[in-house]
């Protein structure tokens with residue numbers, strides 16, 4: 425069997441010169457914790473055009489969280505939580521209902537998919553599900569923000585995170601596009617003293633285990649024979665004084 | 679397999695120095711031109727360097743609903759493969775499809791057309807010959823990649839970056855980082871180490887809508 429890979433020669437030749445250039449990477453589980461990623465997408469029917477990302481590193485019950493958002497309602501607080509204990513999914517458009525005559529998704533509509541609140545991702549103070557869930561003065565404000573905090577989660581939330589079942593939900597929409605939270609969708613299903621716009625889900629992303637390290641993407645079945653052939657050819661060319669030809673030919677090959 | 683059947687080895691005759699050289703060149707030509715040679719990524723991306731690329735535009739179209747990818751097609755390099763869902767291995771790496779002729783979509787990543795970083799892996803070769811991502815190294819920036827989803831929609835990506843990273847120093851955080859816009863990341867092996875009989879690196883191809 426003879427299979428050729430001047431490509432392999434090219435790679436070897438070029439890589440040999442500078443292997444130390446790639447940035448150092450910490451393996452996700454180097455510290456024994458869990459690394460999780462989420463992409464935050466607009467909740468369907470809520471007229472949101474924003475997006476974002478979330479990363480969580482969980483060590484025991486300590487969760488180090490980074491959330492980046494863009495395109496949310498400006499100058500407004502955005503409640504944000506880990507939701508847990510349901511399907512670990514974001515609600516599809518079919519979960520929306522008519523609220524005050526307008527098809528939209530309130531927080532309750534999405535519960536069968538993302539579940540109840542597991543932790544409140546406040547900027548300071550309490551992070552519990554029960555007491556801090558709508559502490560609007562302690563949530564990030566603005567269209568685009570970066571949130572970073574390490575907080576302690578309870579056992580149920582930690583377990584949900586580890587089993588790829590937790591979901592990041594960022595709340596606060598501007599359904600009628602008037603630049604503020606108002607009552608066009610009626611009062612909030614969570615707190616009747618707040619407008620529904622202030623608590624409806626805006627962005628949602630399931631947290632999933634981040635892969636770690638390179639992949640094992642080959643077994644060499646196109647390499648073994650080659651090397652013999654190339655070695656044979658190379659050896660003959662060395663004898664003939666033509667090794668540079670081999671190298672140039674190998675590099676040019678694609 | 680896949681029509682990449684190598685031709686039989688040519689016997690080497692030794693008579694005069696001229697015959698010697700001629701044979702060497704003939705053998706080399708055969709080696710260099712054999713259709714079974716895996717295509718090399720561009721030289722500029724080897725040794726861990728990556729091509730500089732513009733960032734994708736922010737705030738583009740609304741994302742598609744989730745629907746898992748079932749097929750990948752890259753006509754420019756003759757790559758066409760079924761896609762199956764894959765998870766992770768015990769050490770946390772993305773698992774490879776059992777059938778080396780299929781590509782694997784990491785089931786913890788978004789589906790193509792959703793916002794986020796869709797991760798698709800594939801073998802460069804099996805123990806016997808070329809595999810699903812054998813032709814990946816022939817890609818160049820600007821080439822088009824088409825993914826067909828279970829719901830029948832096709833999502834096209836344009837190659838914006840290619841990089842080769844050593845396995846022992848793999849930048850997981852940047853390669854696997856979540857993105858707020860749709861991104862496609864294809865990964866296969868690169869850099870065969872003949873003495874160890876293993877690949878030393880991964881080729882990472884990045885695409886945007």
Ligand SMILES: [Cu+2]
Pocket residue numbers: 503504505506507541593594595
């Ligand atoms: Cu919430």
